Amino acid sequence: MAGSTKFQSIKGTFDILPYPVRAEGSNLATSAQWQHVEAKIREVMRRFHVGEIRTPVLEPTPLIARGLGALTDIVSKEMFAFERGDTHYVLRPEVTAPVMRSYLQHNLAQQGGVQRLYYMGPCFRAERPQKGRYRQFHQFGTEYIGSSDARADAELIALMMAIYDAFGVSDMTLKLNSLGDAESRPRYKEALQAYFAPYRNDLTATSQERLGSNPLRLLDTKVEHERKLLDDAPLLIDYIDDASREHHETVCGLLDDLGVRYELDPFLVRGLDYYTRTAFELLGGKLGAQNALAGGGRYDLLAQEVGSKQPVPAVGFAAGFERLFITLQAKGYALPDATTPDVFLVALGDDAQRRVFALAQQLRAAGVAVAFDLKGRSMKAQMREANRQNAPFTAIIGQDELAAGEAQVKRMETGEQEAVAFSALAAYVR
C-alpha cells in the first residue's frame, strides 16, 4: 500500500525539537530550553539534597484508582488505560501514587530517616486540550515521605518556592489551607450541606449535584451568587481537629520564619482524595483558565490506600513544566533557543572533505562541539549554515590549508581570520 497518509502527533501531545519551529501543536519550547529549565530545577533539588526517582510511565490501574479515589475526575474519566491479558495498565496521570508505590515496594522506610524524592517526566490525562493543558504533559515534583513533622511541610513549600525564585518568577500567589484529618472532612461536609440546604433551589444544577456527592467542590464555584453565599458559609478551618490546627499553625510559623509569603485560603480544597492537613496551590498569571502552576499538600492516608499496613506520613507537590514555560515566556525570561557548536568546519573540495571528516572526530574526542556539512555543498552554503547555527568560529580548509597543515579560522562575530595549525585548533576555539 502506498504511504499516502501523513501522520501527526496524537491530539493534545507535541514534539520537542532542537530549534524553534513555529507550528501548530503547541511547540512551547525547544529541547535546549527544556534542558536549561530541567538543569535549574535539578540544581535546586541538589541544594535541598533531594534524590531523583524515576518510575515507569506505566502503572497498574488499581494503584491509581485507589490512590487518587474512584470518584475523582482523573480516575473516573481521564485515564488512558488498557489491558493485556489479565493485567490492567494505565499511563500515569500523576506521579505521587507511583512514588508511594515504589517507596512501599522497596521498603524505603528501612533506609531510615525521611525520603526526600523528586521526579520529572510525562503524565497523561484524557482532557480536552487548551492553553497550559495537554494530554501528555510534563510534571516535576517532590515527595517527602516518612515524616509527619510540620517542618517537612514547610521545607517542601520552601523548596517549591526556591525553584520559581531560581527563575526570578515572583508575581505568584501561594495559597495555603488545612484540610484536617480523616474525621474533619466528613464533619465539615455535613456542616456545609446543612448550610446550603435552605438555598438549594438557588444553586445551579451541578452545584446541587455536588451538594450531595462532594460538597467541598462548592467552595471553588465561579458562579457569582453562589460566591456570595460562601461569604457566610462555615469554614473548613473551624471544623478541623486540634492536632491538625496546631500542625497548620506550626507550618505557618515556619514559613513566616523563612520569609515565605502565603495567603490563607479557607476555600482551598484539592481535587485528589488523598490529601490531609496541609494543602497549597501556587497560582500565577498569564495562564488563562489554567492558572495553577503547582499544587500539593500532605497525604498521610495514601500509603494505606495503596496497600501499606502501616500509616506512612508524607507531603509533596507537583508542578507543570508547560505552565512554567508559559510563565517564563510571559515574563520575557531569556532561554537559549538552541545549542551552538564551538566550531563549524568548512571543506573545499574532495581532499578537504576527507580531512575535515577525520579532523572533526579528533576535535570531538578533545571535547570540542563540531559541526560541518554532510551534503557536499558550496562554500557559501557552508558559511550560511555556520551562521545559521550561530557557530562562533568557522575553520576553512581547502587545498592551500591542507598543504600548510593549518586552517583559516574565522571569528564570525568580527570577521577576523587567521591561520591556525590543525593541532592547535581544539585549544583555539574553546
Next chain:
RNA sequence: GAGACUGUAGCUCAGUCGGUUAGAGCGCCAGGUUGUGGCCCUGGAGGCCGUGGGUUCAAAUCCCAUCAGUCUCCCCA
C-alpha cells in the same frame, strides 16, 4: 463530556456575491562573488486550498460530516 471560533506553501497570512494556469512576505535552495556567513539584487523549488461527501455546467469560495488547533465550561499541573 458541552459550547464558541479557526483550518490556503515550512511559517504569518491575502484571495470567497462560486468562473480560465491559487498569490505575497518571511524561510529554504541556487546564482550575482571560479575560496568566505550576516545586508542587497536575481532566479528557483515548494500547495489536489485539513480530510471525506454533497449542491452546481463550474467549489479554496456554498452545505453536511469528520479530523485538528485555539479558547471557554468542567477539572487539574
